[in-house]
Amino acid sequence: MTAAARGAPRWWVFRGRHVLLRERWTADPHADPDDPRPSGPLPDPPGGIRLRIAVPVDSGLASPDPPGEGPHDPAQLVTGEEPPAPEGYGWVDLRVAAAWLGDDLFRRAGRAWQLLEWHRSHRFCGVCGNPTAPGPYDALTCTVCDHLHFPRLSPAVIVLVHDGDRVLLGRGRHLPEGMYSTLAGFVEPGESLEEAVHREIREEADVTLTDLRYFGSQPWPFPHSLMVGFLARWAGGAPHPADGELEAVEWFRKDALPRIPGRVSIARSLIDAWRAGAGT
Numbered sequence: 251m252t253a254a255a256r257g258a259p260r261w262w263v264f265r266g267r268h269v270l271l272r273e274r275w276t277a278d279p280h281a282d283p284d285d286p287r288p289s290g291p292l293p294d295p296p297g298g299i300r301l302r303i304a305v306p307v308d309s310g311l312a313s314p315d316p317p318g319e320g321p322h323d324p325a326q327l328v329t330g331e332e333p334p335a336p337e338g339y340g341w342v343d344l345r346v347a348a349a350w351l352g353d354d355l356f357r358r359a360g361r362a363w364q365l366l367e368w369h370r371s372h373r374f375c376g377v378c379g380n381p382t383a384p385g386p387y388d389a390l391t392c393t394v395c396d397h398l399h400f401p402r403l404s405p406a407v408i409v410l411v412h413d414g415d416r417v418l419l420g421r422g423r424h425l426p427e428g429m430y431s432t433l434a435g436f437v438e439p440g441e442s443l444e445e446a447v448h449r450e451i452r453e454e455a456d457v458t459l460t461d462l463r464y465f466g467s468q469p470w471p472f473p474h475s476l477m478v479g480f481l482a483r484w485a486g487g488a489p490h491p492a493d494g495e496l497e498a499v500e501w502f503r504k505d506a507l508p509r510i511p512g513r514v515s516i517a518r519s520l521i522d523a524w525r526a527g528a529g530t
């Protein structure tokens with residue numbers, strides 16, 4: 251795929267959290283929604299464009315960027331009752347599609363979906379209650395008082411806690427059967443990222459930390475998170491589900507890990523990095 255092809259704006263069409271993709275992307279037999287890695291790299295179709303939308307779809311909302319003109323991919327949100335996919339296309343949950351799309355396209359699809367969700371859920375001004383309309387800088391402008399409403403972003407910390415050979419993983423209630431993941435929580439007003447890490451881990455698992463190290467970050471458009479990843483060493487406390495957010499929190503050794511999140515998530519990147527020796 252050429253840089254020009256990758257950079258060209260393309261349409262994304264969504265139905266709820268499902269994105270419309272060409273059928274070849276939806277027919278993969280390895281499309282386990284909990285671990286959606288395909289068995290090998292998917293071939294690029296002729297022309298080098300992995301995804302295109304060229305069908306008329308009933309649109310409830312259009313992006314402020316017309317196709318080909320804006321710096322970002324335009325997108326449409328499909329409204330109405332469960333419209334069937336056009337011939338040759340299928341609806342795929344964006345979380346599942348993430349692994350197939352790869353980092354670059356997932357980032358773009360996630361951005362498109364996040365902005366659509368922002369527009370869908372902020373149709374009225376929070377200051378004066380009148381309708382909003384697309385404005386500059388991805389913002390929505392109030393049609394009466396001109397207040398600018400910028401897209402909502404919710405920073406969250408996600409932390410791999412280890413004590414060398416063991417990693418502390420938790421079972422959130424939303425996770426698939428048997429899956430454990432790194433601990434995470436939203437940053438609160440007035441709090442630094444580091445303070446959020448210490449507070450969240452203390453609240454969720456009743457342990458204290460030391461040797462906190464920044465790892466990396468990942469936009470996570472479900473619906474508007476920015477995940478900020480850290481590695482930290484356990485300093486004290488017997489882990490247990492302390493505030494009811496987790497069903498279980500347990501130590502696991504590198505050679506006996508439970509089911510863990512798929513490769514698209516920063517949780518998995520943190521676990522893979524620790525397995526490779528990071529932080530220890």
Ligand SMILES: [Zn+2]
Binds near residue numbers: 377392395396
């Ligand atoms: Zn207003």
